[in-house]
Amino acid sequence: xxxxxxxxxxxxxxxxxxxxxxxxxxxxxxxxxxxxxxxxxxxxxxxxxxxxxxxxxxxxxxxxxxxxxxxxxxxxxxxxxxxxxxxxxxxxxxxxxxxxxxxxxxxxxxxxxxxxxxxxxxxx
Numbered sequence: 643x644x645x646x647x648x649x650x651x652x653x654x655x656x657x658x659x660x661x662x663x664x665x666x667x668x669x670x671x672x673x674x675x676x677x678x679x680x681x682x683x684x685x686x687x688x689x690x691x692x693x694x695x696x697x698x699x700x701x702x703x704x705x706x707x708x709x710x711x712x713x714x715x716x717x718x719x720x721x722x723x724x725x726x727x728x729x730x731x732x733x734x735x736x737x738x739x740x741x742x743x744x745x746x747x748x749x750x751x752x753x754x755x756x757x758x759x760x761x762x763x764x765x766x
Contacts, residue, residue, distance in 0.1 A: 656695050658702060659705070711746070
């Protein structure tokens with residue numbers, strides 16, 4: 643008896659939701675911080691984690707950008723969780739002297755952080 647692939651496959655929103663909460667855990671940040679970054683209130687973040695799914699909307703799009711940022715940091719910093727946390731939480735002159743994680747709490751800052759890391763990856 644063969645199980646159909648469709649029975650076991652996840653939707654893109656489920657994959658992104660799972661990756662988002664893996665990133666949350668790796669970064670050691672609260673649901674509140676994740677919500678600030680992806681533009682969702684606490685209740686929405688809680689529902690997403692409980693259901694392991696989300697709607698495919700702006701929150702989905704910002705979650706994808708956050709995951710991209712994490713993947714870039716992972717590559718640049720050799721996979722060190724401590725180094726990633728340090729980079730995100732340390733004042734950085736390239737982010738107006740603020741920690742990058744603070745910069746990421748609005749859409750422009752989130753995109754700028756992703757582009758900054760893309761340029762850094764190009765140098766490595």
